[in-house]
Amino acid sequence: MKAKIYANKNLPIAKIDKRIYGAFIEHLGRAVYGGIYEPSHETADEEGFRQDVLEMVRELNVPIIRYPGGNFVSAYKWEDTVGPVEERPRRLDLAWKSTEPNEIGLHEFARWAEKAGSEVMMAVNLGTRGLQEATEVVEYSNHSEGSYWSELRKSHGRDKPLGIGIWCLGNEMDGPWQVGHKTAYEYGRLANETAKALKLFDSKLELxxxxxxxxxxxxxxxxxxxVLDESYENVDYISIHMYLENAKDDLETFLAAPLSMDKYIEEVIHACDYIKAKKRSEKTIYLSFDEWNVWFHSNQQDQNIYKNKPWQVGPSLLEDIYTFEDALVVGMMLNTLIRHSDRVKIACLAQLVNVIAPIMTENGGPAWKQTIYYPFQYASRYGRGTAIRLMVDCPSYKNEKYGDIPYLDVAAVHNEETGVLALFVINRNRESAVSLDFQLDGFEEFRLDEHKVMVHEDNKAVNSKDDRDNVVPRDGSGIAYEKGQISGEVLPLSWNCIVLSAAT
Known part of the structure; x- marks a missing residue:
């Protein structure tokens, strides 16, 4: 089985915004309490943050983290989260039927993000609250001095503004499950008026x-x-969310599911551009794919907790244990983001720790990397630069739900600053290797630096605290490069990262 692939250095898609390798931490389950924060843990620093988790987050090089939700934000009172910790109220979180002790608030999370090397992407509550509260939290966070809210921040020990530059205007307000759910018209009007007010405070804010x-x-x-008809000229991005699942345990359909992500992105782009044309606007709205992942493993467990053990602090919710085949799908979702980097400028893997996450912890115990950690890590490391357009001709298979499915899913990124060209190749074929006839015009003087492959004889294989390296990238073999031509083969049902660099 053979695939022909063509790439040309002079046929770029777009410069990739590094923020497509963002992530998400919500006050949900053990993402915060027992995840990033566990004061009694042996690795905890002076602020209670787990250093083992922080080190794994740093290795992912996550440039931006969305916070504090998610569904949680739609009943969030940010004022509860600042000031002396011992004076903060405990609140019931209706979204996840949990108790929020507010030990970690706005200041603490901002400090954690600084330690992780990340910026904060803050969401405001447009469910149970509105414009006034949004302007107040922005002023508290970003105004230097001399106003009520900036002076209050300073009295709480933070003289320098937090400097949060990007703000989400609520979360999933179309969903009937959302506290404060609204119609499109209701939400569009509120979002527009909130956006206008925030831009009056600082026109450089991204919304x-x-x-x-x-x-x-x-x-x-x-x-x-x-929504865009109401708010187009005052916002910068529109959010997009998608979770893929293997509900029927049908591997071929699951591996084809990332094609629905491509289709979804394109449909949202069409909606944006329709309003642009309707308004005769010179402005382009970009996409913030600020929730994406595989999610389905923990559904039954979660329902049991909601029903029988509600109102816990840090309950074990959405703790999907990811398999090898999940890692393949996450790799393809990352490829999709790269291929749409002309319009997708921000993306957040949902989430980062414990909750549908690449990093898992045990309370009082170790932290370890799930299978999906590694495709994300390599994309974040090598997927920065310019996405290169590819022409791929390879065999395909028929799928009842998605139609003709090419066996190979491929993305390419050239980083002119480092002189590195990275190719991310997933083989969906569970029986056969695929031979590569890969021509790279404009990269003739490059050399092969690295080939990493993830492959496993058990599609359901996982990593655990007792077997942390069961599913990890290993050195590949059989790939050669000479004068602009890659030859060799990718193994059946495998994820591959092929790294070339300019010869010196």
Whole structure:
């Protein structure tokens, strides 16, 4: 089985915004309490942050982290999270039927993000609250001095502003499950007026308006049309969310599912550009794919906790244990983001620790990397630069749900600053290797530096605290490069990262 692939250095897609390798931490489950924060842990620093977790986050090189939600934000009172910790109220979180002790608040999370080397992408509550509270938290966070809210921040021990530059205007407001759910018109009007006020405070703020919570919503894409009709000139991005699942344990369909992500992105782009044309605007709205991942393993466990053990602090919710085949799908989702880097400028893997996450912890015990950690790590490391357009001709298989599915999923990124060309190749074929006839015009003087492969005889293989290296990238073999031509083969059902660099 053979694939022909062509790339030309002079046929770029776009410069990749590094923020497509962002992540998400919500006050949900053990993401915060027992995840990033566990004061009694042997690795905890002076502020209670787990150093073993921080080190793994740093290795991912996550440039931006969305916070504090998610569904949690739609009943969030940011004022509860600042000031002396011992005076902060405990609140019931209706979204996840948990208790929020507010030990970690706005200041603490900002300090954790600084330690992780990340910026904060802050969400405001447009569910139970509105414009006034949004302007107040922005002023508290970003104004230097001399106003009520900036002086209050200073009295809480933070003289320098937090400097949060990007703000989400609520979360999934199209969803009936959302506290404060609104119609598209109601939300569009509120988002627009909030955006206007925030831009009056600082015109350089970047604002994300809520798109649909999924392409399966009955209001999609009419939601996008109405919301953007109200807010187009005052926002910069529209959000997009997608979770893929293997509900019927059908591997071929699961491996084809990332094609629905491509389709979803393109449909949202069409909705944005329709409003641009309608308004005769010179402005382009970009996409913030600020929730994406595989999610389905823990659904039954979660329902049991909601029903029988509600109102815990840091319950074990959404703790999906990821398999080798999940890592393949996450790798393809990353390729999709790279291929759409002309319009997708921000993306957040949901989430980062314990909750549908690449990093897992045990309370009082170790932390370890799940299978999905590694495709994300390599994309974040080598997927910065310019996405290169590819022409791929390879065999395909028929799928009842998605049609003709090419066996190979491929993305390419050239970093002119480092002289590195990275190729991310996933083989969906579970039986056969695929031979590569890969021509790279403009890269003739490059050399092969590295080939990493993830492959496993058990599609359901996982990493655990007792077997942390069961599914990890290993050195590949059989790939050669000479004068602009890659030859060799990629193994059946495998993820591959092939790294070339300019010869010196």
């Amino acid at each position: 994300v308006v809520c798109g649909s919570s999924g392409c399966g919503m009955p209001t999609f894409p009419e939601w996008e049309r109405q």
